[in-house]
Amino acid sequence: MIVYVRINDAITAPFIVDTGASDVLVPAHLADAAGIQIGRDTPHRTYQTANGLIDTPVVTLASVQVGDARIENVPGSVSAAMTIGLLGGTFFNNFTFQIDPAANVITLFPNAHVRGGANQAEWRGRYRELQGLIATLDEHLEGAELTDPGRVRVLERRREDLAAALEELDAEANGAGVPQAWRD
Numbered sequence: 001m002i003v004y005v006r007i008n009d010a011i012t013a014p015f016i017v018d019t020g021a022s023d024v025l026v027p028a029h030l031a032d033a034a035g036i037q038i039g040r041d042t043p044h045r046t047y048q049t050a051n052g053l054i055d056t057p058v059v060t061l062a063s064v065q066v067g068d069a070r071i072e073n074v075p076g077s078v079s080a081a082m083t084i085g086l087l088g089g090t091f092f093n094n095f096t097f098q099i100d101p102a103a104n105v106i107t108l109f110p111n112a113h114v115r116g117g118a119n120q121a122e123w124r125g126r127y128r129e130l131q132g133l134i135a136t137l138d139e140h141l142e143g144a145e146l147t148d149p150g151r152v153r154v155l156e157r158r159r160e161d162l163a164a165a166l167e168e169l170d171a172e173a174n175g176a177g178v179p180q181a182w183r184d
Contacts (some may be wrong), residue, residue, distance in 0.1 A: 005064060006066075018086040024086065026078050064087075090117035091117070124182055
């Protein structure tokens with residue numbers, strides 16, 4: 001099924017409904033028009049697809065709208081290989097939905113158990129992973145076995161990177177209205 005999707009209040013384009021896709025995927029030829037900027041510092045993620053692994057830049061879309069259904073701060077990715085977008089999980093996870101392919105209709109209902117395209121377990125998992133890595137690094141840094149100053153500097157830089165990633169996750173969670181209880 002193909003639907004017309006408005007991205008970042010800037011462009012409207014056809015997207016394939018793909019409830020099995022993890023994210024909303026925007027074709028690279030639409031990214032500029034949507035105000036999506038990809039730079040050297042843009043993080044990448046590897047996705048498993050039916051055609052194998054693909055590596056794409058990951059972005060946050062200011063908004064994704066289908067009809068009257070609108071979600072803000074939507075995780076997404078950009079692909080140079082796709083000519084049409086995929087409307088995936090980071091949009092659909094915000095809803096319970098019913099698809100009637102014979103009538104070519106999707107009915108969306110708000111899902112109170114999801115924030116920013118992820119449920120409570122997914123948010124907790126993201127926080128636990130970062131907090132666990134920071135705790136492990138702290139144990140190593142506080143341990144007496146580290147005598148190489150170069151190794152200490154490497155671990156300290158890694159800890160700073162993880163702390164920055166945790167701050168970014170907090171900003172994303174704040175924007176999505178994630179309750180504090182989902183962050184512990």
